[in-house]
Every structure is written in structure tokens, then in C-alpha cells.
Amino acid sequence: MATKTIVCKFGGTSLASAEQFRKVKEIIQADSARRIVVASAPGKRFDEDIKVTDLLIDCCGRAQRGEDYTAVLQTIQNRFQQIIDELGVSMDLESEMNGIRQHLEAGPEIAYMVSRGEYLNSMILAQYLGFTFVDPAWCVCFDEDGVLDAAMTQRTMGAALKPLHGAVVAGFYGADSAGAIRTFSRGGSDITGSLAARAISADLYENWTDVSGLLAADPRIVNEPRTVDYLSYRELRTLSYMGASVLHSDAVRPAARVGIPINIRNTNRPQDAGTMIVGQLPEGRKNAVITGVAGRRGMSVIQVEKVMVSDGAGFSARMLDILKNRGIPFEQCLTGIDTISLVIRSDRLDACKTELLEEIRSTLHPDTLNVKENLSMIAVVGEAESGYRNATVRVLKALTDAGIEINTINQGAGSLNLLIGVAEDRYQDAIRAVYSVLG
Ligand code: ASP
Numbered sequence: 001m002a003t004k005t006i007v008c009k010f011g012g013t014s015l016a017s018a019e020q021f022r023k024v025k026e027i028i029q030a031d032s033a034r035r036i037v038v039a040s041a042p043g044k045r046f047d048e049d050i051k052v053t054d055l056l057i058d059c060c061g062r063a064q065r066g067e068d069y070t071a072v073l074q075t076i077q078n079r080f081q082q083i084i085d086e087l088g089v090s091m092d093l094e095s096e097m098n099g100i101r102q103h104l105e106a107g108p109e110i111a112y113m114v115s116r117g118e119y120l121n122s123m124i125l126a127q128y129l130g131f132t133f134v135d136p137a138w139c140v141c142f143d144e145d146g147v148l149d150a151a152m153t154q155r156t157m158g159a160a161l162k163p164l165h166g167a168v169v170a171g172f173y174g175a176d177s178a179g180a181i182r183t184f185s186r187g188g189s190d191i192t193g194s195l196a197a198r199a200i201s202a203d204l205y206e207n208w209t210d211v212s213g214l215l216a217a218d219p220r221i222v223n224e225p226r227t228v229d230y231l232s233y234r235e236l237r238t239l240s241y242m243g244a245s246v247l248h249s250d251a252v253r254p255a256a257r258v259g260i261p262i263n264i265r266n267t268n269r270p271q272d273a274g275t276m277i278v279g280q281l282p283e284g285r286k287n288a289v290i291t292g293v294a295g296r297r298g299m300s301v302i303q304v305e306k307v308m309v310s311d312g313a314g315f316s317a318r319m320l321d322i323l324k325n326r327g328i329p330f331e332q333c334l335t336g337i338d339t340i341s342l343v344i345r346s347d348r349l350d351a352c353k354t355e356l357l358e359e360i361r362s363t364l365h366p367d368t369l370n371v372k373e374n375l376s377m378i379a380v381v382g383e384a385e386s387g388y389r390n391a392t393v394r395v396l397k398a399l400t401d402a403g404i405e406i407n408t409i410n411q412g413a414g415s416l417n418l419l420i421g422v423a424e425d426r427y428q429d430a431i432r433a434v435y436s437v438l439g
Contacts, residue, residue, distance in 0.1 A: 004033040007202045009171065009193030012043020012051055013210040014267035015121055018086030021128055023267050027208065028129060030270070036161055036200060037168045038193040039125050041117025042079055052079060052117040053186075060113035063104045073101070080120050089127045096120060112181040115173035118189065122170035131166035140174025140192060142182035148174070150195075150254070157199035169196055190251035194262070198254040205255050205262045207247060212266040213275030214239070214246045216292040217435045221428045225435065228292055231277050235291050235381040238417065242294035242379040252277070289391045290382045290416065293434040297424055299331065299375040300346045301408060304360065305339045305368040315364065316340055322359055326352060331377065332410050332419060338367075341408060343421065346373060375407055376427040380434055382416035391416050394437045402433040 010024050028034045041052040055076050062069035077097050084091055100116055103109075119135065126133035139160040141152040153174070161167055171189025176182050184191050190207060197205035214236070217225040231239075233256040240249050246264055255262050256279065265274040304319060316333070319340055323330055332343040349356070353371070361369060380395050392411060395418060399406060408421035422430045 004204075005035060005200060005202045006031065006033045006204045006206055007036045007038065007193055007197040007200070008034050008206045008208060009038040009189060010040065010125075010267065011189065011207075011209045012040040012053070014043075014208050015039055015125065016042045016045045016049075018083050020267065021083060021087055021125065023270075024125070024208070025129060027267065027270050033203070034206070035166050036164070036196055036202070037125065037129070037131065038171045038189055038196055039118060039122040039168055040171050040189040041121050042083070052076060052121070053114060055079075056114050056117055057110070059104070060108045060110050063108040064110075069104065073097070073104075076117075080124065083121075083124055087124070087128050089124055091124060091127055093120070096123075109181070111173070111183050115170070115181050115183055118170040118172045122168045126168035129166065129168065131168050132164050134160055134164070134167050134169040136170050136173055136192060137175040137179070137181060139169075140195065142174050142176045144176055144178070146176070146182045148184075148191075153195055154199050157196060161196060161200050184248070184250070187248045188250075190248035191254070194251045194254040197260050198258055201258065202260055205260050206265055207251075207262060208265045208267045209246070210266060210268060211246065211264070212269055212272035213264045214244060214292070216438055217431055218244070218294065221431045222435045226438075227272075228275050229273070230281055231275055231291055232281075233277060233279060234415075236277050238379050238381050239292050239294045242296050242377065244292070244294040246275070247277075290380060290395070290434075290438045293378060293380050293431055293438070295376050295378040295427060295431055297376045297427055298346045299377050299421065300344050300349045301372040301375060301421065302342045302344060302349075302357075302360070303339060303368075303370045303372065304341075304364065304366045305370075306364070306366045307338050318364060319360065322356070322363060326356060328352070328356070332408070334408060334410055343375075343377065343408060372407060374424040375421045376424050376430070378418075378420045378422060378427075378430050378434060380416065380418040380420070391437075392418060395420070395434050398433040398437045399430060402429055404430050404433060 014020055014024060043051050055072055059069045059072040080093055084093060103112060123133050139156040141149040141156060143149050171192040173181055173183045193205055193207060213227040214231060215225045216228050219225055233252050236252060259279045262277040263274055266272050316335060328348050330342045330344050334341040357369060382391055404422050404426045406420055410419040
């Protein structure tokens, strides 16, 4: 029987101190399937602490401006030295730091500097676990524009990791074909984990962080919201887009393409099952009809009314062309018999509102043209195949009962995927009202 393989990614708070490293080791040793580990740089140990990645950015900026960076570099060295000493790991940090000093003197590059947090932390973790250290500069491949080469990465990462029985891969960076270090955007170690899982066709991608999974609503708005047990890749996309943050948005695709489940786990509470993100719910498992609610503030709606809009072919296309030519993305396009409503982020609209409205007026000659501002969008998602219509009714009733006016509503075909526009000042009330009917 083929042995099971789990790729585990540990985030910055999970590897912020020696105490956290010990928890990580216990987790790894609890299951022999956990043989590929992806590590972040040390994160915050307490609220006012500074992440090593931020210290590295600061250090590099100072060096580039010709300012004194020695104190910041020393702080970084001290953080790693403390972890090494407390764990009793043997590692020549001094010679690694000398390499970084030489780089800073020769002409600092931000990508290289910022990657050193993951590089050093992963080396320490590999030593501590007795695993092989894998430098992603050799197997996470970027093109010359700094864009990930997914196909090449899959081949090289697969070749590098498959033979290893215990490996720690540094997260967050790779290199281009000229050998220059390139990084993902912030939080990108999640992507490295997903790429590794795909490259070795892992059975599971565990993403270990400091929360026990995705919450069904924002805890700053809803008191102690419940944790979502199961979530589909698509639902996660919608909720993350709307602001729920638990995983880097680019981290879903590599694992999702080949159907590898992603399990969000808490390093400080390994007994919690966390959230399982899957393509399809396991056999016999019934999810709540409404999985979660999230929202985004700062939206505006442009409403164009013209009698018989729907009869005039190309009207909507011309409207969208105007936006496209100005490089303004829109969030939703809602069309009625005689109306088109475009939901646009207010910051994008405000930059060119007067000229844009003028262009719409002179090109399309609408009967009326209105802009509604200070709106928020609420996203309600659920995967249940039947019963979602009933769920829509429940959500709308909850909003009406709370006296919240619904400005726009958008429900695509298929599973529950409701987007509702409400006034900004009722945003929190709306989230609470929807949460009250989750079930
Ligand atoms: N250390 C990087 C950051 O702070 C990448 C990561 O942790 O995923 O963004």
C-alpha cells in the first residue's frame, strides 16, 4: 500500500520562538506522514513585536539609502541566535550573517534580503528535526518578469522532494533562470506549501497557523463566531476575496487543481480539527446550508437607465468598454430590462468620477444616470445542492427584519453565492443579521 504523505506549512507565529519550534516538532513527530515541511520566517511573539521579514525590509531600505543598518541587522541576528541557543541546535549563524553583510555592502537587493528570514529559519528547523534543508532557489522557478513558472516548478520541486523522507523547504521565495532570488507577495509561504503538495502529489496539505480554522464571520463584528468545518475551494475564494483572511489567495489553486485537501490547523491547539478545504464534501458529510458570511466596504454603484436597454444589442458592451479603456475594474454587473448597475470600488471610481460619468452621458445618452455611494457588499456562501433557495429567503428575511435596506442583490446560478449591497453604516448589522441565520 502506498504510504500517505502530508505537506505541512508552518506560519510565522508558529515558528516565532524556540517554544513554538518545540510545538512544531511534536506535531511533526505525531504523524510519520508529515515528511515535507514548509517554513516561514519568525513572526510576532507578542502584539508589539516585529516580524523578521519586516526587520529585513527595514534593514535593506537603510542599506539602499546609505544609512546605518547595523542595529537592525543585529536585532535579526539576535532573534535567530536566541532560537538556536534555546533549542541547542548546532548551526554557524555567524558565517551566514557574514554572507548577508557582504551582500548589503555589495549592493542590497530587496528580494534576496527579504528571503533570508525563511532561509535561516528553515535551516534551523531542518537541523532541529533532523530533516534535509531544501533551498527553493533551486526548485521554485520564476521567469525573468518575476512570475512563477508553475510547470517548471512542478517538475523541479517534484524531482527535489520525492526522494526525501524528511525535508524542510524555505517558503516565500524561489529564483529566476539567471539565479536571482524572487519572492511571492507577503504571506507567500502558503503558496510554496501548496506547490510542494502538488509537486509530490501529497494526500493532504496542512497549513499550520495561530487560529483553529476559518471563522464563519469576522470576530470583530460577531461575538465568537463558529469555525467552519468544511469549505469548498470556491467558497474560500469568495470569502477571502471579501476579506476573510486565512490563506494567501494564490495558495488555493495548485492544491485545488489536483484536488488535494487543505487543512487549516492551529499550532497552539493541535487537538482542534481546524477547517478542511476540499473540492467536494466527503461521502455522507452534510454541510451547513450557509457556510459563512464576509463583506467588503467602500463600494459604489453606477446605475444607468435607458428604456429598452435590453433591445439594443451592444449597449452593455459599450458601457463596459468605457470602463475597460479607463482601466477601471468592476466588481459586479447587474442588468435589468431597462437598467444596468455596475458595482465599482469607491477608491477606483473617485479617482475619475466626473470624467467617467461625462463619457457615459455623451456616449450612451442614458435616460438617467445615478451614482450610489457608501455601500458595502455582503457575500453569503454555501455549497448545499438543495435548500439554498430557502437559504436565500432566510438571509433576505433576516436583513429585512433588522430594518436593513437591500440596495443590490446578485445570486448566480448553482450553489448559494449571494452578494448583497447594503448601506455602509448598516454593514456590521447586516453581517450580524446574516450570521444569525447560519445553520
Ligand atoms: N515571511 C513572509 C511574510 O511575512 C512570508 C510568509 O510568512 O509567508 O509575509
